[in-house]
Amino acid sequence: MGLTLYATALLTMGGIYAVLTLGLNLHWGVTGLFNAGIAGFFAVGAYATALLTAPPGATPSGGLGLPVATGWAAAMLLSGALAWAIGKICLRLRSDYLAMATIGIAEILRLIVKNELWLTNGSRGIAGVPRPFEQLAQPWAELAFLLLVLAVLAIAYLLLETAVRSPWGRVMRAIRDDEAAAAAAGKDVAAFRLQAFVLGSMLMGLGGALSAHYFKYIGPEATQPLLATFLVWVMLIVGGSGRNAGAVAGAFLVWALWSATELLTNRLPPDWLTRAAYLRVFLIGFILQVVLQRHAGGVLPERTAVRRPGP
Amino acid sequence: MSVALLEVRGLARSFGGLRAVQDVDLDVAEGSITGLIGPNGAGKSTLFNLIAGALVPSAGRIRLAGEDITGLPPHALFRRGLVRTFQIPRPFQRLTVAENLLVVPPGEGEERLLAAWLARGRLARREAALRRRVDEVLRTLSLTPVADQPAGELSGGQKKLLELGRVMMAEARLVLLDEIGAGVNRTLLAELAGHIERLNRAHGVTFLVIEHDMDLIARLCDPVVVMAEGRILTQGTMAEVRADPRVIEAYLGAKAAHAA
């Protein structure tokens, strides 16, 4: 029973992270957009669904007690709208502006979440976010939610895989490889990038929503850059940037490793516990190095990725 | 007298203090293969970048088929039939050679995201037709053996050929070729010249061609325009231009400056 629950938890979180990593793969792996603020879109999605679906009184301005599906739709719409606004301004500029803008916005959102108590309860977070199937007995409730997450992941994967292999995806990959040449070949680079940026960010918002429902709670710690941005990047790079299957594999793999490091650091002597947080990050960084030494393109690299450097 | 497809008037562009292109007037007659020659650093590629919308001019106007296209972005110019190659090839590195060509034709809505999800049958049919066209272009350029290799792995000469391949995939009215022959072997180069002539005669495509290979220019181009130090020096047939003392001086002057 304990093992079932542990495995279910591991897979559920792996699945949620896989949705985030698929979003990042569309941004970076396919289109070459450097999103350094995944946490921001995650937060928008998580808080949007929490505010809509939590019971009345969950925060001073209230939950609305709406159905979960409404929350998910709002999570995707709002994170997509945020991406549209950022993209409209930044995607015409040099590519490093997007990195700066996304970091900045994510940080602003984290501060808003922490300080606008009337809306978010600040650091206390929002409790009582409903989780589908939670009325079932253990472990069926957990298993049913896991299946829901995997179903969402499968749909996202299939939609993205179809898109990336289509002419649309080919244009995106061309833009990633050479913006000027893509423009000279008639592609409206800014417009295409905006589509990829919005779609990927919607997935990130959905990932945030799934997380809020899974934990039945959302608080500012969940939107830390370490958990919601850095870890997702590690997952994509380890798994194989540019390939959807790589993104999914990387998410499960790195999440399993990340959880394993917790088992390790839990055994540390008490006076070391405060160091656990950065020891884990160090371990993950170390693993990233080891994987990249052996597999430069990740565990499942993009199929046409250049295998050796050009002349 | 033929009509000018491309009209450039008073075009200028500086980089900091350097006047790379200044006060350029240029007409490219519809149906011609116009040559553009001049010493290294004369401003030829910069002029191409201005015409193709990759750079914005500091002064001057550009008209294509009578329409003022000054300041239009490159993708808008492509839609009007203006296609260019890059002096230093810019392949889509991680796309295969075939994909580099497949990506060019815009289709009619086939590049939309919704089409990817909702019109898969139509996309597959178009893809098959496109693939046949691509195979033909690959054969023409002797690139068939590397069709499914990432373009980043091509040799320098092959990358040049791929640039030309992208032009062949586009439905162009005016093509700007920037040193397409540099680094390509003689036999193949003669073939390429043949293809350029065929596109010109059979399909009425107009060319503006930068080349350092004077034999190629002599074979293909009439008229030939000479640039030096950012300005148009003279223009005429290859024989006229060759005999012009100013042209000889411009080339020798550039050499002397290099030697000094």
Ligand SMILES: Nc1ncnc2c1ncn2[C@@H]1O[C@H](COP(=O)(O)OP(=O)(O)OP(=O)(O)O)[C@@H](O)[C@H]1O
């Ligand atoms: N983006 C740029 N920034 C700064 N200077 C530039 C830029 N592009 C070109 N130049 C300068 O403008 C001048 C003209 O360059 P251009 O590339 O147009 O010459 P070119 O005639 O094509 O020469 P080549 O035959 O060697 O290709 C050169 O002095 C070059 O250094």
Ligand SMILES: [Mg+2]
């Ligand atoms: Mg040049």
